Amino acid sequence: MSNPMRHDEVRELLAAQAIDLLTPDERSSVLQHIAACPECSEELEAFRATAAALALAAPDRPFDARRCNGVRSRLIARTAADREARARLAAGQLPDREPRSLRLAAVADAAPRSDRWRKGFMLLAASVAALLVIGGGLLLQSRRQLAAERERNERQERLVAGLTGPNVRIIELVSTPQGRGRARMFWNQATDGWTLIADGLASPPAGRTYQLWLITPGDRKIGAGVFAPSRRGSAIVTATYALAPDSLGAVAVTEEPAGGVPSPTGDVVLLGRTE
Amino acid sequence: MPAAASSFPKRVMMAPARPSGDDDSALLTRVARGDELALAQLYDRWSRLVFSLCVHILGDDDEAEEAVEETFWQAWRQAARYDAERGAVSTWLTTIARSRALDRLRARARRQEQAMSELSDTSRAEVESTARRSDDPALGAEVAERRALVRQALMQLPSEQRDVLELAYFRGLSQSEIADRTGQPLGTVKTRVRLAMEKLRERLGILRERDHE
Numbered sequence: 001m002s003n004p005m006r007h008d009e010v011r012e013l014l015a016a017q018a019i020d021l022l023t024p025d026e027r028s029s030v031l032q033h034i035a036a037c038p039e040c041s042e043e044l045e046a047f048r049a050t051a052a053a054l055a056l057a058a059p060d061r062p063f064d065a066r067r068c069n070g071v072r073s074r075l076i077a078r079t080a081a082d083r084e085a086r087a088r089l090a091a092g093q094l095p096d097r098e099p100r101s102l103r104l105a106a107v108a109d110a111a112p113r114s115d116r117w118r119k120g121f122m123l124l125a126a127s128v129a130a131l132l133v134i135g136g137g138l139l140l141q142s143r144r145q146l147a148a149e150r151e152r153n154e155r156q157e158r159l160v161a162g163l164t165g166p167n168v169r170i171i172e173l174v175s176t177p178q179g180r181g182r183a184r185m186f187w188n189q190a191t192d193g194w195t196l197i198a199d200g201l202a203s204p205p206a207g208r209t210y211q212l213w214l215i216t217p218g219d220r221k222i223g224a225g226v227f228a229p230s231r232r233g234s235a236i237v238t239a240t241y242a243l244a245p246d247s248l249g250a251v252a253v254t255e256e257p258a259g260g261v262p263s264p265t266g267d268v269v270l271l272g273r274t275e
Numbered sequence: 276m277p278a279a280a281s282s283f284p285k286r287v288m289m290a291p292a293r294p295s296g297d298d299d300s301a302l303l304t305r306v307a308r309g310d311e312l313a314l315a316q317l318y319d320r321w322s323r324l325v326f327s328l329c330v331h332i333l334g335d336d337d338e339a340e341e342a343v344e345e346t347f348w349q350a351w352r353q354a355a356r357y358d359a360e361r362g363a364v365s366t367w368l369t370t371i372a373r374s375r376a377l378d379r380l381r382a383r384a385r386r387q388e389q390a391m392s393e394l395s396d397t398s399r400a401e402v403e404s405t406a407r408r409s410d411d412p413a414l415g416a417e418v419a420e421r422r423a424l425v426r427q428a429l430m431q432l433p434s435e436q437r438d439v440l441e442l443a444y445f446r447g448l449s450q451s452e453i454a455d456r457t458g459q460p461l462g463t464v465k466t467r468v469r470l471a472m473e474k475l476r477e478r479l480g481i482l483r484e485r486d487h488e
Contacts (some may be wrong), residue, residue: 058331179294
């Protein structure tokens with residue numbers, strides 16, 4: 001910008017600047033001028049307010065409950081995870097700790113693919129929210145059906161409640177070289193509720209199942225249920241188990257004989273560490 | 276340039292609405308401190324307005340839904356940057372929403388150039404058909420009234436000035452792109468933008484002054 005714009009030239013451009021219409025050169029000249037000209041600065045603010053009001057000219061469109069609840073659930077899950085990550089950073093803790101045992105060390109090399117994970121998780125969270133709402137949208141013809149739907153809705157609401165709130169801690173699980181997929185464990189410390197949401201899982205071979213484990217820092221492995229993923233590779237597992245806030249070292253999913261085992265014997269397919 | 280231009284208060288003269296505007300600022304302060312439930316409350320209050328804007332820009336419910344999530348996620352990450360002196364929280368949110376939706380629109384345009392003209396026609400038809408709607412229960416009577424006032428002010432503009440503003444605000448087109456699209460000389464487009472913004476500011480300013488009487 002060899003020649004600074006004159007005051008009256010700038011005034012002609014303020015309306016366009018307020019609505020982001022200027023070329024980079026024009027914009028730069030205008031900003032340079034208003035930094036030193038309170039009159040133009042004030043005028044630009046008035047035009048900006050006018051431009052902002054244009055948002056209200058968009059026709060009102062209801063945000064349907066399924067979509068609205070889906071975004072809300074995803075936002076709460078994302079922000080809770082973000083808050084926890086920030087708290088960990090503030091406490092000077094690194095996201096990954098040194099492995100506690102050789103076995104865990106062997107599987108810890110699987111790199112988290114946060115972007116893919118995020119998309120997968122968003123789809124899953126959306127499907128949870130969709131489940132929550134589907135029942136409400138159906139036309140029910142009998143009281144019996146109505147009662148069944150109500151019960152199902154309450155179950156889904158409890159599920160979503162288990163994922164949200166200030167006492168929910170989130171542990172990310174990544175796949176090991178022996179496994180596939182990813183998962184997130186939501187530990188509601190206020191209710192001792194555990195909700196694992198997984199996707200991208202392979203179907204276990206015939207006669208085998210997946211088993212979920214809570215592993216303490218002392219390497220005690222607590223079975224938290226067996227499960228099989230859906231045909232699309234997703235799964236939601238809930239459990240209730242009281243554990244002190246500092247008594248979780250890792251969460252793991254192993255492949256085991258159908259029916260499950262009292263302590264893990266098979267390959268770890270998903271693993272997430274705490275702290 | 277009207278002499279009254281600089282006499283408007285610096286604070287946003289036509290904030291989208293404030294069913295509880297003071298609470299909005301308090302909520303955003305909590306968001307800045309990492310309180311996700313405060314974000315959820317802001318979301319409950321403003322997601323419909325944000326969705327309406329995004330779906331109008333994008334013309335697609337799925338993309339609008341993603342833009343809404345990006346908007347509130349950005350609000351979460353940047354809450355500390357909000358400056359109450361420069362406008363209401365709802366204005367800040369719709370400004371973010373417009374940027375996120377236009378980013379998506381431009382990305383889509385790069386992929387699929389022809390989609391643009393179809394969208395423009397559709398959205399204009401939408402504006403015309405819904406301009407008379409006055410019911411808006413979820414956002415409350417105040418928002419509905421302000422919506423109606425802005426739409427009314429917009430409808431009072433000559434159609435060529437209104438078209439230029441819509442292409443700029445809802446389509447994110449530059450002045451030369453608008454000139455190409457409408458077949459008007461660039462100088463004419465620039466004049467129309469300026470005249471339209473001046474008239475709109477004047478009308479919305481008058482409406483606000485009347486509100487405060």
